[in-house]
Amino acid sequence: MQPIIQVEQLRKEYGTTIAVEDVSFSVQPGEIFGILGPNGAGKTTIVETIIGLRKPDRGSVRVLGLDPQRERTALAQRIGIQLQQANLADRLKVWEALDLFASFYARTVPWQPLLEQWGLADKRNTAFVNLSGGQKQRLFIALALLNDPEVVFLDELTTGLDPQARRNTWALVQEVRAQGKTVVLVTHFMDEAEALCDRLAIIDRGKIIALDRPAALVRSLGLESRVIFESDAALNLARLRTLPQASEATQNGQRVTVYGKSDGLVSGVVKELEAQGIAFQNLRTEQPSLEDVFIHLTGRQIRE
Numbered sequence: 063m064q065p066i067i068q069v070e071q072l073r074k075e076y077g078t079t080i081a082v083e084d085v086s087f088s089v090q091p092g093e094i095f096g097i098l099g100p101n102g103a104g105k106t107t108i109v110e111t112i113i114g115l116r117k118p119d120r121g122s123v124r125v126l127g128l129d130p131q132r133e134r135t136a137l138a139q140r141i142g143i144q145l146q147q148a149n150l151a152d153r154l155k156v157w158e159a160l161d162l163f164a165s166f167y168a169r170t171v172p173w174q175p176l177l178e179q180w181g182l183a184d185k186r187n188t189a190f191v192n193l194s195g196g197q198k199q200r201l202f203i204a205l206a207l208l209n210d211p212e213v214v215f216l217d218e219l220t221t222g223l224d225p226q227a228r229r230n231t232w233a234l235v236q237e238v239r240a241q242g243k244t245v246v247l248v249t250h251f252m253d254e255a256e257a258l259c260d261r262l263a264i265i266d267r268g269k270i271i272a273l274d275r276p277a278a279l280v281r282s283l284g285l286e287s288r289v290i291f292e293s294d295a296a297l298n299l300a301r302l303r304t305l306p307q308a309s310e311a312t313q314n315g316q317r318v319t320v321y322g323k324s325d326g327l328v329s330g331v332v333k334e335l336e337a338q339g340i341a342f343q344n345l346r347t348e349q350p351s352l353e354d355v356f357i358h359l360t361g362r363q364i365r366e
């Protein structure tokens with residue numbers, strides 16, 4: 063299959079800052095492709111270069127077979143964009159925004175059904191400034207879909223939303239893909255990338271440090287599970303560490319964490335606690351996540 067997006071050895075500098083260096087990846091039709099990384103990693107620069115808003119210093123980009131620098135007008139008709147810094151005039155009403163954006167395109171879908179689909183039908187006469195955060199985000203998605211695009215770029219779509227609104231927005235992103243569109247999703251939320259993306263590139267300091275399916279990334283690094291519990295009894299940590307399934311055990315106040323391979327780790331820990339006659343509460347397991355992948359690869363948390 064011909065990729066929807068092909069990026070090769072992209073580089074972008076701002077003065078002495080190298081924002082993006084040697085970035086290569088491709089996006090296949092129908093994928094939700096994630097660009098994940100901490101603040102300042104270069105995510106927005108990559109996306110804005112892909113859509114022709116910034117000029118690369120080196121490398122090549124093709125989107126739908128087009129060169130975003132030389133064929134920007136043709137490309138703009140076929141892609142949908144929600145930019146990180148998106149804003150509209152306070153007094154602009156929802157329907158006026160749709161009407162205005164529709165005028166930018168040669169071909170659009172009727173916007174009334176779009177409003178209904180995105181739960182904004184009763185807000186059509188509301189001024190932008192009076193929409194809630196989640197409604198604004200839904201309006202931006204609706205605007206990005208006006209020209210029935212083949213690819214949609216969403217940059218930090220859920221930043222600033224409460225957890226419930228974030229989850230709702232995730233469902234909307236899946237809905238966009240279900241309509242047959244390819245989605246490029248930029249985020250610094252690990253859980254969002256893990257929940258939504260078919261494949262993702264983890265960006266750190268301008269470079270791709272990992273690229274794969276989220277589950278494959280977690281698996282490939284052989285990261286360990288954790289068993290966590292609380293206990294106020296004097297417990298023998300050294301014996302937990304020597305369990306065949308365990309690689310390490312740590313204690314922080316009442317909270318004990320045992321690391322190891324998930325097979326048999328829980329039962330091993332419970333048996334050992336019983337053998338030691340230790341009472342414990344809130345025993346739970348945590349599986350390795352993308353967060354662990356990031357820490358493993360960079361030695362840092364994503365939010366410094």
Ligand SMILES: Nc1ncnc2c1ncn2[C@@H]1O[C@H](COP(=O)(O)OP(=O)(O)OP(=O)(O)O)[C@@H](O)[C@H]1O
Pocket residue numbers: 076079081099100101102103104105106107108146250
């Ligand atoms: N127009 C610009 N002029 C100068 N430097 C810039 C410009 N845009 C971005 N940068 C710098 O390039 C680097 C990458 O910025 P970019 O906005 O691409 O990161 P990001 O991953 O999108 O970050 P965030 O998560 O905060 O949105 C940063 O060091 C930033 O300060």
Ligand SMILES: [Mg+2]
Pocket residue numbers: 105106107146217218
């Ligand atoms: Mg950004």
